[in-house]
Amino acid sequence: MSSLSSPSRLTTALIVAVPVLAWVLLGWRLRLDWQLNPQYYHGWLVPVILVVLLARRIEDRPSSDASKVWLWPTLLLGATSLLGPVYVVMEANPDWRAPLWVWGTITFGLSLIACGHLAGGKGVRHVAPAIVLAFFAIPWPWGIEEAITSALLKVIIAVTVECLSLLGQAVHQVGNSLVLSQGQLGVEDACSGIRSLHGTLMIAYVLGEVARWPAPWRVAFLGFGVLVAVFLNTVRAVILTWQAIHQGIEETSALHDRLGHGISLGAVVVLIVASRFVDNWIPPVAPSQPERRAVAGSGAPARWGALASLGVLAGTLIATEAWFQGDRVRLPSRRLAIHWEAGAAPAAVTTGTVPARARTILRYSEGEMLAWQTAQGVDARAYHFRWEADRISLFSLVHRPDICLPTVGLRRAGNRLSHTVTLANGERLTFQGYPFERHGESIFVWFGVWDGDLNEVHESANTGHRLLNTWQRKRVDSRESVELILRGLSSWDEARGFLQTWVRDAVRIRTVDG
Numbered sequence: 001m002s003s004l005s006s007p008s009r010l011t012t013a014l015i016v017a018v019p020v021l022a023w024v025l026l027g028w029r030l031r032l033d034w035q036l037n038p039q040y041y042h043g044w045l046v047p048v049i050l051v052v053l054l055a056r057r058i059e060d061r062p063s064s065d066a067s068k069v070w071l072w073p074t075l076l077l078g079a080t081s082l083l084g085p086v087y088v089v090m091e092a093n094p095d096w097r098a099p100l101w102v103w104g105t106i107t108f109g110l111s112l113i114a115c116g117h118l119a120g121g122k123g124v125r126h127v128a129p130a131i132v133l134a135f136f137a138i139p140w141p142w143g144i145e146e147a148i149t150s151a152l153l154k155v156i157i158a159v160t161v162e163c164l165s166l167l168g169q170a171v172h173q174v175g176n177s178l179v180l181s182q183g184q185l186g187v188e189d190a191c192s193g194i195r196s197l198h199g200t201l202m203i204a205y206v207l208g209e210v211a212r213w214p215a216p217w218r219v220a221f222l223g224f225g226v227l228v229a230v231f232l233n234t235v236r237a238v239i240l241t242w243q244a245i246h247q248g249i250e251e252t253s254a255l256h257d258r259l260g261h262g263i264s265l266g267a268v269v270v271l272i273v274a275s276r277f278v279d280n281w282i283p284p285v286a287p288s289q290p291e292r293r294a295v296a297g298s299g300a301p302a303r304w305g306a307l308a309s310l311g312v313l314a315g316t317l318i319a320t321e322a323w324f325q326g327d328r329v330r331l332p333s334r335r336l337a338i339h340w341e342a343g344a345a346p347a348a349v350t351t352g353t354v355p356a357r358a359r360t361i362l363r364y365s366e367g368e369m370l371a372w373q374t375a376q377g378v379d380a381r382a383y384h385f386r387w388e389a390d391r392i393s394l395f396s397l398v399h400r401p402d403i404c405l406p407t408v409g410l411r412r413a414g415n416r417l418s419h420t421v422t423l424a425n426g427e428r429l430t431f432q433g434y435p436f437e438r439h440g441e442s443i444f445v446w447f448g449v450w451d452g453d454l455n456e457v458h459e460s461a462n463t464g465h466r467l468l469n470t471w472q473r474k475r476v477d478s479r480e481s482v483e484l485i486l487r488g489l490s491s492w493d494e495a496r497g498f499l500q501t502w503v504r505d506a507v508r509i510r511t512v513d514g
Helices: 009-036 038-059 071-092 098-137 142-166 197-211 215-247 249-281 300-325 340-344 356-362 401-408 463-471 492-506
Strands: 172-174 177-180 183-186 333-338 348-351 366-373 379-388 417-422 428-438 441-451 478-487 507-512
Touching: 009 038, 009 071, 009 098, 009 300, 038 098, 038 197, 071 098, 071 300, 071 463, 098 197, 098 300, 142 215, 197 215, 197 249, 215 249, 333 379, 333 478, 340 366, 340 379, 340 492, 356 366, 379 492, 401 428, 401 441, 417 492, 428 492, 441 492, 478 492, 492 507
Parallel strands: none
Antiparallel strands: 172 177, 177 183, 333 507, 348 366, 366 379, 379 478, 417 428, 428 441, 441 478
């Protein structure tokens, strides 16, 4: 045994508390993604499974190796200090997923440093594969997620069309929809992604970690998990389409969610069975024979390093709140109010209910819509959605016309335009115009997104814009969008005139005490 003293329980608790609190802060920010986004329902399971995997790793950890007294405490404090700027950026940009990954990466490093405190470098290498699981609970950046899911959806749709053709059914593809003789059926509602993809990847990784497979086998099994998700989603699409053909499109709603849950369960079963076959190909790894030896990361340096790191975490929360409240007079927030009767008159109103599937996908706090036809024969449909601060990350910006509408069969027919409308009180609202075409018919779409102070939210907001918002102490407390879809017009001039009239008649600005 080494002559070095083992860490006291208090020292151990303080060291472990640093990464645990950092993970808790991240989990609190992600809780609504885990609760409301079907792609990340599994997020609630990640902390539980992670604790189990860590317990297994700690149980058979290798012998500890000694290190310099101040090495790990210094690293712990330095890494914790990096969290401060990231937290401020996250507060100013709740819809930006990149800082979530930066925070997660730094916290992953804190977790490894804590292991180094307690078990030395060998302990870090031994425990790291289990802690990697935490990344499966963090939503992918929008660009990456949209690119991957869109590519996989195209594969699913193409295979579905071929399968139905072999079964003698006349089906063809339009965007992310299948056109049947009964109408148009979305293989997966626009922008909603592929059911269970992220959860399937998590299960695939967990099985590899439980069996302690080498890294190449784990990566290969993750690829197999993607194939399983694509296959099961294709089966689901074929079943839904077959039912729509023989029983009607409206009958697919009841089966839609049940099949989704079946996919999640089926993926787990397939992966477990497949992992048993993989186990037969990989020689079992003999567990390490632990030799309990204390490391030099114990004692006063470790204790004071952990206390200082916890102080930095607390200071981060306090300083962030002070940063956004400093030099700021809290004014009533401004919101849009839509007077539908004024905007639609003299119109034939057809419906005023947001479809259930749209409510499921968009996860908004408040939403309303109206569809009507004017005396001139223009078919108009308007949507107004609002997201509270804790829901802004849930699809409030990515669901734009140029992303969603092409997936349901509309084709872009020109460049985007911009038009600013001046309200009766002098306020100005800027809308982006998108021209589309379907079956030779022109469709004009106006779309605008604003934050809680009715400042325009730019769709192409880059890193520079987001960091500038942080520097200017702009913490968004809500976000809202208005979309106007017009059919029966022949030119942009007519579409611009319709927008101008509708906004002036229907859109008002109201103040709400904050």
